[in-house]
Amino acid sequence: MAPDSHDLFARCPDPKARAPRICAGDKAPHDRLYLAPPALQGAMLALVRRDTSGLVLSDAQRLSHFPASPVVTLSWYHGMEGGVVDAHGGWRPFGARVVLSGSHSHPLVTWSPTGGRGYMACFAPDAAQALFGIELAALQDRFVPAHAALGADWQPFFEALLDAPDDAAAMRVLEDQLGRRWRNAQGSASGRPSLRQMGRHWVQRLAWQAHQWRDTHGTRQVERRIKSFSGRSLREWQSLVRTEGLFFAARERYETGQPFDWATLALDEGFSDQAHLSRVTRQICGFPPTEFADRYVEDESFWIYRLWV
Numbered sequence: 001m002a003p004d005s006h007d008l009f010a011r012c013p014d015p016k017a018r019a020p021r022i023c024a025g026d027k028a029p030h031d032r033l034y035l036a037p038p039a040l041q042g043a044m045l046a047l048v049r050r051d052t053s054g055l056v057l058s059d060a061q062r063l064s065h066f067p068a069s070p071v072v073t074l075s076w077y078h079g080m081e082g083g084v085v086d087a088h089g090g091w092r093p094f095g096a097r098v099v100l101s102g103s104h105s106h107p108l109v110t111w112s113p114t115g116g117r118g119y120m121a122c123f124a125p126d127a128a129q130a131l132f133g134i135e136l137a138a139l140q141d142r143f144v145p146a147h148a149a150l151g152a153d154w155q156p157f158f159e160a161l162l163d164a165p166d167d168a169a170a171m172r173v174l175e176d177q178l179g180r181r182w183r184n185a186q187g188s189a190s191g192r193p194s195l196r197q198m199g200r201h202w203v204q205r206l207a208w209q210a211h212q213w214r215d216t217h218g219t220r221q222v223e224r225r226i227k228s229f230s231g232r233s234l235r236e237w238q239s240l241v242r243t244e245g246l247f248f249a250a251r252e253r254y255e256t257g258q259p260f261d262w263a264t265l266a267l268d269e270g271f272s273d274q275a276h277l278s279r280v281t282r283q284i285c286g287f288p289p290t291e292f293a294d295r296y297v298e299d300e301s302f303w304i305y306r307l308w309v
Helices: 005-011 125-132 146-150 152-163 167-186 195-213 219-230 234-240 244-255 262-268 274-285 289-298 300-308
Strands: 030-035 044-051 063-066 072-078 083-085 091-093 098-101 108-111 117-123 143-145
Touching: 030 167, 030 300, 044 167, 044 300, 063 300, 072 152, 098 146, 098 152, 117 125, 125 167, 143 146, 146 152, 152 167, 195 219, 244 262, 244 289, 262 274, 274 289, 289 300
Parallel strands: none
Antiparallel strands: 030 044, 044 117, 063 108, 072 098, 072 117, 083 091, 083 108, 098 143
16 A cells, blocks of 8 residues: 555655665665766766665665755656655655756755665756756756656657666667767767866856857846856856865775865865865755765765765
8 A cells, every 4th residue: 555645744854864874785775876878978977876676774764965066967766756855854756757957056855755766867067958958047956847847759768768677778778869969969079077077167168158258248248148048157156066076085085094184175175264165065065074074974865975976
């Protein structure tokens, strides 16, 4: 018998609830990150898969924490229903098995009441605009059913993703269905940034576009065009990606057994001081640096940081 919807809303945990990582070998969640296939390099950054099928998880272990990010995502789900958790613990289901999401200016938390398999294809913002014909501003800070955002012509693509039995098949669908569109859209091939540099690469390209527009438009017109084109101002984009290098540098220290010297990291990554780093880290991931580091190591819900960074 399916759970009552009222029971699901009541079960949704506080978004800051903590629960330990599951590290029991074959009983751990199966999380994988695949880089883009050749046909989609420069457009798709990565394909992320999380599979909790058959695992006994607490409600708090079903939370997932995500940072503020410029990435545009296409997500689809097998045997599970996802949704966003607000600051008060209210749960808003996505309402569709295939969902499109724009960039997010604030950290967010999602939750699923059951186990299952989920995928998230991650795209550079301008590439997503070219591939899907979307307006970035219309998807900013939103999750939209993909059929509503893209229309009925895309339904065979969505069905093929949902019918894909495994990771390799899902990647083939993406490559087959989007590869030709990307070749037609990109014109000349563009360089493919690493995951570590993706955000800065995007902001650099946006800044260059603003520079070109300044030859024929006033400052305020350029600001309006940037916001209309990308969904937010250039300054907001620059703030959003400032912590990109910080997360990677912190992970390198963790993996080599070095202490988290936040003052040194702040200066190395271009922050004015440790207090500045702390403010921006809260804006991007929702927690101060020391608490973020603890959760990165210990909490199941921080799986995407461990996978991506």
